[in-house]
Amino acid sequence: MLTMDNPTALPRYQQLADDLGEAMRSGVLRPGDRLPSVRETCRERGLSPATVFHAYGQLEAEGLIEARPRSGYFVCTPRRALRAPPRAAPASSTAQPVAVSALVFDLLGSTSRPGVVPLGSAFPAAHLFPFEALARSGARTMRKLGPAQITGALLSGDDGLRQALRRRYALHGVALADDELVITNGAMEALNLCLQAVTQPGDVVVVESPTFYAALHALERLHLQAVEVRTDPQEGVDLAALEALLAAQPVAACWFMPSFQNPLGALMPAARKQALVELLARHRVPLIEDDVYGELHAGARRPLPAKAFDRDGGVLHCASFSKCLAPGYRVGWAAAGRYTAQVQRLKMMSSLATALPPQMALADYLGQGVYDRHLRQLRAALAAQQRRALRLIERHFPAGTRVTRPSGGYFLWLDLPEAVDGVTLHRRAMALSISTAPGVLFSADARFAHHLRLNVGHPDDPRVDAALRTLGELACEMAAGR
Amino acid sequence: MLTMDNPTALPRYQQLADDLGEAMRSGVLRPGDRLPSVRETCRERGLSPATVFHAYGQLEAEGLIEARPRSGYFVCTPRRALRAPPRAAPASSTAQPVAVSALVFDLLGSTSRPGVVPLGSAFPAAHLFPFEALARSGARTMRKLGPAQITGALLSGDDGLRQALRRRYALHGVALADDELVITNGAMEALNLCLQAVTQPGDVVVVESPTFYAALHALERLHLQAVEVRTDPQEGVDLAALEALLAAQPVAACWFMPSFQNPLGALMPAARKQALVELLARHRVPLIEDDVYGELHAGARRPLPAKAFDRDGGVLHCASFSKCLAPGYRVGWAAAGRYTAQVQRLKMMSSLATALPPQMALADYLGQGVYDRHLRQLRAALAAQQRRALRLIERHFPAGTRVTRPSGGYFLWLDLPEAVDGVTLHRRAMALSISTAPGVLFSADARFAHHLRLNVGHPDDPRVDAALRTLGELACEMAAGR
Incomplete structure (x- = not known):
C-alpha cells in the first residue's frame, strides 16, 4: 500500500x-x-x-x-498478444457544430455511482492524495483568512499561491510575466475561459482525434465548430495534417493536450511541441494547452509544456491540482499570454473570483517542501498499476485488441476488434457494476465506436483485477459474435 | 464597534x-x-x-x-432637504446587443485599490463577517475531507450544506424539490449558468432599469440582447410595462432582483412578486431571481422571494453567502426549478464542481445555530450606517439631489442635479482616493448619467464620513457649474 x-x-x-x-x-x-x-x-x-x-x-x-x-x-503461453499500439484515426474531419448527446451525461453520471468499479472515471483513486497534510495546511491558513485577505486577494487570487505557481513554472523552464496567472475554479474553468477569450460563436476550433470530451462540451456550450486533427497515439498531433487544416479554413484556436493526452496518453516530443508553437504563431492562431497530466510523468523528468516555446504570448497554458494533489479543492489556473486581460475579465464576468480557503491551504502545503515527494510516490503507484493492468489486458482481451502504453497519466486507450461495439460493451459492463469510457465520447462525429478508455489510476482497489478480467471476457464474447 | x-x-x-x-x-x-x-x-x-x-x-x-x-x-438648519426619492427612468428601452465598455472594468478595478475609500464597492466591510467562527468550522471540517467525500460530493456538492440550505428555504416558506439545488462558485456563477440554460445567442432578456452591471456583463458574454424595463425605486419592476414588453416581442427570460435591488434597493411587495410570477408563467418566460440581499432586511422579517410563488418551476432562484456571511468562500447556489438538469449539466461543462472545503466549513457553521445571531448584528450595523450616511448626504449634497432610503441591503442610489455628470464626479473623487459607482454602469444604453450608487456597508471606517462630505462638496461644485 x-x-x-x-x-x-x-x-x-x-x-x-x-x-x-x-x-x-x-x-x-x-x-x-x-x-x-x-x-x-x-x-x-x-x-x-x-x-x-x-x-x-x-x-x-x-x-x-x-x-x-x-x-x-x-x-504461461499468452492466449493472445497485444503488442501493437492503436492506429491513429484515418483522417481529419470537416468542421461541424458540436452536439454531445445526452448519452454522454448518462455515461458520465453512471461512473460516479458508489459500488461501481470506476474504470470509466476521469480521476485517480482519491486515497492516493495527501488529504491529511492538506487538512493541516487548511486548518492553519483558515485562521489567517480575514478582512485583509478578502479585500486584496478576492479578484486576483491568493498571492502566496501565485508566487508558488510562478516558482514551479520557472523550475520547469517557463518564465511567466508577473501578472500572467488567472486563478480559476479548476482547470475546467480555465480552459472554458480561455476558449471564450479567443473565439466568437460559429468559429472553428481544432481539437485532437480522439479528444477529451470536456473540450467537445466547451465547444458545444460556446456554439463553436470542431475540426478533429489526426493524432498519433504516441507522438500526438500530426503537424502536417494540422498545417493542411490551417490552410483550408480560418481557425480561431487549437485546444490540445501535448503531454499525456486524454484519452491516448500521447506525449509530443519537445521538438514537435516547439514546431507546433511556431506553426501556430505563423498563423496567429492561439494554442489552448491543457496540461493537467504533465506532473504525472513515468519518466525521470517532467516534459516541457508547449508554453515553454511560446515567444509571442499565443499559448494559453491551463493546469490544476485536481489530478495530482488535491481533488475537490477545485484550484486551477491559466497562464494566458497575450490574452490574460481578456481571460481575467471573463473570469470576473462569469464567476467573479475563486474560493480563497483552498488556495491558501495549497499555498501553505506547497511551502512545506513535501509536494515533490508526494508526486514521486503518486507517479510510482500509477506506473505500477499501469503495468499490472497491461498484463491483465494482454491476457484477457480478445485477439486483435490494440492498447496504448503511455509514459504518463493513468489512462489506457483500447482499440478493439470491429465486432466489439464500445457502447454495448460499456452497457454490459455497467450491468455488472463496472464503468468504462466508450470511445464515442471522445469525438464529435462518433468515431472510435470500437474503442474504450480505461482508468488505471486505482491501485489497491481489490475489485479492479477482476473487473479487467470480466471486461476482457465480455469483449471476447462480443468479438466471437455473441 | x-x-x-x-x-x-x-x-x-x-x-x-x-x-x-x-x-x-x-x-x-x-x-x-x-x-x-x-x-x-x-x-x-x-x-x-x-x-x-x-x-x-x-x-x-x-x-x-x-x-x-x-x-x-x-x-442646525439643514442646508438643503433631500426628502424625495429618485424618479424612475422614463420608459423601457428597445432590445439591443450589450457592449459594456472597458471603462466599466477600469472603474471596477479602481474600487478595490488599497487606500481608496470603497464607496463604489459591491461588498460590505469585511470586518462585519464572523471569520473566526468560520475558521473554526473550516479547521474542524478540513480533517473530514477525504477520499469518501471526493467521490460522492464532487459533482452534487456537500450533502450537509445542501440539507442546511433546504432547511433555510423551508423556513422562508419555500419548499424545494430534493435535487433542485446546484451548488456554484458564488451567486455570480449560478446566475450565469441559469441565464445560459434558458437562452440562445441573440435572444432578448428583460432586465431592470437601472440594473446590476453583472447582469449586463452576463448578457454581453452570452451574446444576448437586453431590454430594460421601467423599475420603481421603491416597489421594483413596473408590471404593466413588463406586460407590454412581453406582448411586443419574444422574450427568453427576465433577470430581476425583487428584494433590495442593486442599485435601487427597491423591494417588490409580496403581492407584486406573486403577480410577476403569474404573469411570467402565463407567458412561459423563466424568471432568474437574483436574491443575494434577501437576508439583509432592515425590517423584522425576511421578505419572501418570488420563488415562494412559483407553481410550475419557472423561477430560477440564485443566492449566496458572499454578502451576508462568508465573502471569499465563493459558495452560491441555484434552485433552478424545471431547468435544474440543464443548469447542473452546464455547471459540469463549465467548471465541473464547486470547491468542497468552503462548502463543508459553511455546513458546519450553519449547524452551530449562530447564523441568525450574526445576521441580526449585521443588519443592525448596516441599518445604522445607512441612517448615518443619509444624514451626511442630506447635509452635504447639492439641492435637488434625490436619494433612496431602502429597507434592506447596503446601497444608496443618488439622482443628482443635471449639471452633475456621474463619471466626472467619480473621476474627481478617485483623484482624492474615494471610489463611487457611477450610474452609467447600470444600463446598457448609458442612462443614469447623473446618478451614483454609494456603498454604505462600511461602518467603523473612520474615512467614510469625511469621504461622503467631500463627495457632496465635489457635487455641489459641479452643480454650481465648476
Whole structure:
C-alpha cells in the first residue's frame, strides 16, 4: 500500500512481480520458460521466501505464470498478444457544430455511482492524495483568512499561491510575466475561459482525434465548430495534417493536450511541441494547452509544456491540482499570454473570483517542501498499476485488441476488434457494476465506436483485477459474435 | 464597534445618536430646537454623561446639531432637504446587443485599490463577517475531507450544506424539490449558468432599469440582447410595462432582483412578486431571481422571494453567502426549478464542481445555530450606517439631489442635479482616493448619467464620513457649474 502513512517506494513483492512481468513482456522470459526457484530468487535479491511467494502468487493470479507440481513456476503461453499500439484515426474531419448527446451525461453520471468499479472515471483513486497534510495546511491558513485577505486577494487570487505557481513554472523552464496567472475554479474553468477569450460563436476550433470530451462540451456550450486533427497515439498531433487544416479554413484556436493526452496518453516530443508553437504563431492562431497530466510523468523528468516555446504570448497554458494533489479543492489556473486581460475579465464576468480557503491551504502545503515527494510516490503507484493492468489486458482481451502504453497519466486507450461495439460493451459492463469510457465520447462525429478508455489510476482497489478480467471476457464474447 | 468579539447590539451612544437623528428626520425635533440637556438625557435614558457627550459629539461632527456656549445643543438648519426619492427612468428601452465598455472594468478595478475609500464597492466591510467562527468550522471540517467525500460530493456538492440550505428555504416558506439545488462558485456563477440554460445567442432578456452591471456583463458574454424595463425605486419592476414588453416581442427570460435591488434597493411587495410570477408563467418566460440581499432586511422579517410563488418551476432562484456571511468562500447556489438538469449539466461543462472545503466549513457553521445571531448584528450595523450616511448626504449634497432610503441591503442610489455628470464626479473623487459607482454602469444604453450608487456597508471606517462630505462638496461644485 502506497499512502502517506507509508512513504517508502513500492513494496518489495510488487517490485519483483513488476520486474518479472517486464521480463516477460520484453521477451527475456518466454512462454514455457521456468522461473528461477523461490530459493534462488531469495538469495539473488536478498528477499524472504514469503515475499517471493507473494510476488509469484500475484503473477499466478494474473494468469502470467503457473505452478507445476514438483517442477516450479513456468511462464504461461499468452492466449493472445497485444503488442501493437492503436492506429491513429484515418483522417481529419470537416468542421461541424458540436452536439454531445445526452448519452454522454448518462455515461458520465453512471461512473460516479458508489459500488461501481470506476474504470470509466476521469480521476485517480482519491486515497492516493495527501488529504491529511492538506487538512493541516487548511486548518492553519483558515485562521489567517480575514478582512485583509478578502479585500486584496478576492479578484486576483491568493498571492502566496501565485508566487508558488510562478516558482514551479520557472523550475520547469517557463518564465511567466508577473501578472500572467488567472486563478480559476479548476482547470475546467480555465480552459472554458480561455476558449471564450479567443473565439466568437460559429468559429472553428481544432481539437485532437480522439479528444477529451470536456473540450467537445466547451465547444458545444460556446456554439463553436470542431475540426478533429489526426493524432498519433504516441507522438500526438500530426503537424502536417494540422498545417493542411490551417490552410483550408480560418481557425480561431487549437485546444490540445501535448503531454499525456486524454484519452491516448500521447506525449509530443519537445521538438514537435516547439514546431507546433511556431506553426501556430505563423498563423496567429492561439494554442489552448491543457496540461493537467504533465506532473504525472513515468519518466525521470517532467516534459516541457508547449508554453515553454511560446515567444509571442499565443499559448494559453491551463493546469490544476485536481489530478495530482488535491481533488475537490477545485484550484486551477491559466497562464494566458497575450490574452490574460481578456481571460481575467471573463473570469470576473462569469464567476467573479475563486474560493480563497483552498488556495491558501495549497499555498501553505506547497511551502512545506513535501509536494515533490508526494508526486514521486503518486507517479510510482500509477506506473505500477499501469503495468499490472497491461498484463491483465494482454491476457484477457480478445485477439486483435490494440492498447496504448503511455509514459504518463493513468489512462489506457483500447482499440478493439470491429465486432466489439464500445457502447454495448460499456452497457454490459455497467450491468455488472463496472464503468468504462466508450470511445464515442471522445469525438464529435462518433468515431472510435470500437474503442474504450480505461482508468488505471486505482491501485489497491481489490475489485479492479477482476473487473479487467470480466471486461476482457465480455469483449471476447462480443468479438466471437455473441 | 460591532464585531464577533462584542456580540451585543449597537453601542449605547450610537443608539442615542440614531434616535435623535431619526427625531430630526421625522420632524419631532426641528431646526432651531434645543436638545434635552446632557443631565436630563442621562436621567431619562439611564446613561452616563460620557455616553451622552459621545452621542452629541457625533451629531455635531455630522453637522446636525451645534453647541451654543452656555445655552446647550441646538438642531442646525439643514442646508438643503433631500426628502424625495429618485424618479424612475422614463420608459423601457428597445432590445439591443450589450457592449459594456472597458471603462466599466477600469472603474471596477479602481474600487478595490488599497487606500481608496470603497464607496463604489459591491461588498460590505469585511470586518462585519464572523471569520473566526468560520475558521473554526473550516479547521474542524478540513480533517473530514477525504477520499469518501471526493467521490460522492464532487459533482452534487456537500450533502450537509445542501440539507442546511433546504432547511433555510423551508423556513422562508419555500419548499424545494430534493435535487433542485446546484451548488456554484458564488451567486455570480449560478446566475450565469441559469441565464445560459434558458437562452440562445441573440435572444432578448428583460432586465431592470437601472440594473446590476453583472447582469449586463452576463448578457454581453452570452451574446444576448437586453431590454430594460421601467423599475420603481421603491416597489421594483413596473408590471404593466413588463406586460407590454412581453406582448411586443419574444422574450427568453427576465433577470430581476425583487428584494433590495442593486442599485435601487427597491423591494417588490409580496403581492407584486406573486403577480410577476403569474404573469411570467402565463407567458412561459423563466424568471432568474437574483436574491443575494434577501437576508439583509432592515425590517423584522425576511421578505419572501418570488420563488415562494412559483407553481410550475419557472423561477430560477440564485443566492449566496458572499454578502451576508462568508465573502471569499465563493459558495452560491441555484434552485433552478424545471431547468435544474440543464443548469447542473452546464455547471459540469463549465467548471465541473464547486470547491468542497468552503462548502463543508459553511455546513458546519450553519449547524452551530449562530447564523441568525450574526445576521441580526449585521443588519443592525448596516441599518445604522445607512441612517448615518443619509444624514451626511442630506447635509452635504447639492439641492435637488434625490436619494433612496431602502429597507434592506447596503446601497444608496443618488439622482443628482443635471449639471452633475456621474463619471466626472467619480473621476474627481478617485483623484482624492474615494471610489463611487457611477450610474452609467447600470444600463446598457448609458442612462443614469447623473446618478451614483454609494456603498454604505462600511461602518467603523473612520474615512467614510469625511469621504461622503467631500463627495457632496465635489457635487455641489459641479452643480454650481465648476
